[in-house]
Amino acid sequence: MNESQQFASDNYSGICPEAWQAMAAANQGHAPAYGDDHWTEKASDAFRALFATECEVFFAFNGTAANSLALAALCQSYHSVICSEAAHVETDECGAPEFFSNGSKLLVAPSADGKLTPQAIRAIATNRSDIHFPKPRVVTITQPTETGLVYSVEEIRAISATCRELGLHLHMDGARFANACASLGCSPADMTWRAGVDVLCFGGTKNGMAAGEAILFFDPKLAEDFDYRCKQAGQLASKMRFLAAPWVGMLDTGAWLRNGEHGNACAKRLLRQIEGLGGVDIMFPPQANAVFVRMPEAKLATLRERGWRFYTFIGGGARFMFAWDADAQRVDQLAADIRQITAA
Numbered sequence: 001m002n003e004s005q006q007f008a009s010d011n012y013s014g015i016c017p018e019a020w021q022a023m024a025a026a027n028q029g030h031a032p033a034y035g036d037d038h039w040t041e042k043a044s045d046a047f048r049a050l051f052a053t054e055c056e057v058f059f060a061f062n063g064t065a066a067n068s069l070a071l072a073a074l075c076q077s078y079h080s081v082i083c084s085e086a087a088h089v090e091t092d093e094c095g096a097p098e099f100f101s102n103g104s105k106l107l108v109a110p111s112a113d114g115k116l117t118p119q120a121i122r123a124i125a126t127n128r129s130d131i132h133f134p135k136p137r138v139v140t141i142t143q144p145t146e147t148g149l150v151y152s153v154e155e156i157r158a159i160s161a162t163c164r165e166l167g168l169h170l171h172m173d174g175a176r177f178a179n180a181c182a183s184l185g186c187s188p189a190d191m192t193w194r195a196g197v198d199v200l201c202f203g204g205t206k207n208g209m210a211a212g213e214a215i216l217f218f219d220p221k222l223a224e225d226f227d228y229r230c231k232q233a234g235q236l237a238s239k240m241r242f243l244a245a246p247w248v249g250m251l252d253t254g255a256w257l258r259n260g261e262h263g264n265a266c267a268k269r270l271l272r273q274i275e276g277l278g279g280v281d282i283m284f285p286p287q288a289n290a291v292f293v294r295m296p297e298a299k300l301a302t303l304r305e306r307g308w309r310f311y312t313f314i315g316g317g318a319r320f321m322f323a324w325d326a327d328a329q330r331v332d333q334l335a336a337d338i339r340q341i342t343a344a
């Protein structure tokens with residue numbers, strides 16, 4: 001049975017037609033296993049074309065693995081990773097970054113809006129330099145942030161300049177990278193390697209695929225032995241073509257960007273209808289595909305009674321997150337319910 005659309009998360013959505021068709025096209029006959037097939041080659045080349053650089057490309061089943069293995073590749077076990085206190089690696093990966101790096105510690109920067117700043121990075125990285133403290137080695141930023149904000153290219157450049165000065169690598173968790181590109185209207189290259197990002201985890205799942213994240217190393221030296229790391233972690237797909245083919249469909253047709261634009265537009269659509277209402281506080285300016293709404297607890301309960309699902313784990317407000325296929329009429333229903341409940 002078809003349930004009504006919910007906006008609790010963008011991973012409630014299904015598979016977009018472009019990814020689905022590419023899966024079907026890959027499902028013809030046999031192909032070599034473990035990434036030696038032409039779909040994997042085509043997907044890797046499509047990333048190199050999109051990013052206009054000869055990056056090293058790997059595929060993992062999910063974002064937790066992609067982030068954790070990428071961070072592990074940038075660290076020794078005695079190193080540390082600087083992140084925002086809202087970072088998915090800190091709050092939602094069950095310690096996987098520490099586990100896969102054999103103990104590299106996450107150093108969490110306080111942040112009112114979920115973003116990291118050069119000042120916060122510098123404060124943590126220079127706080128201790130003695131042998132008793134894990135040596136800072138990596139900075140990870142989430143683009144867009146867990147709070148639905150987007151770092152400008154200028155902000156990323158400023159962070160990477162600080163990283164270079166302090167001898168830190170820069171990793172980007174791009175679980176919703178397409179939404180950030182759509183939001184800024186800038187090229188993937190400008191937002192990543194040209195701005196000093198060393199490694200990007202590019203999310204496919206929330207972008208409209210069934211599963212799969214790509215890990216892009218812009219400095220090939222950092223990718224040394226990464227294939228072994230993936231295999232050891234159980235992330236080497238035996239029928240790799242089915243992890244790779246959807247990317248070919250997404251990248252070749254431009255669906256990755258259209259899907260991101262659609263999610264962002266739906267967030268704006270909700271925002272337009274509820275901003276300025278008394279008793280409704282928009283917690284962060286919606287710059288990607290999320291809207292965070294603070295309302296009195298009783299009103300949130302009423303919204304739940306009306307059948308809406310949402311998470312409140314960031315700051316206690318309701319998070320609404322719009323996927324590639326978010327239905328505009330359903331967005332309007334949500335807006336109408338919020339308006340009615342706040343007026344009551």
Ligand SMILES: *Cc1c(COP(=O)(O)O)cnc(C)c1O
Pocket residue numbers: 062063064065067088089142145146173175205206
């Ligand atoms: C969804 C998400 C991930 C990946 O999560 P998985 O469930 O492991 O695929 C990573 N980072 C952020 C910011 C996310 O929102």
